[in-house]
Amino acid sequence: MYTVIYEKSARKILQRMPREMAIKINEAFKKLALDPARTDVDIKPMIGREGYRLKMGGWRAIYHIDRNRLIISVIKIGPRGDVYK
Secondary structure, three states, X not given: OOEEEEOHHHHHHHHHOOHHHHHHHHHHHHHHHHOOOOOOOXXXXXXXXXXXXXXXXXXXXXXXXXXXXXXXXXXXEEEXXXXXX
């Protein structure tokens, strides 16, 4: 099982975003912690940079997977479009 670590900026956004969406994003990362290759969660590798993106409604989360240490690091969470800047 992987450990999910949220960067400080990602935690702040989770606290400020709509509660229902924050819960959905947390649940998605709990699923990914069990198996990062899941197909029931909308994830894709990033193009042109390291990491993956999680799509949840109009929100996106950018994260990295450290397979050696079994850690998923959530780098950034934000509305679609803004998160990639």
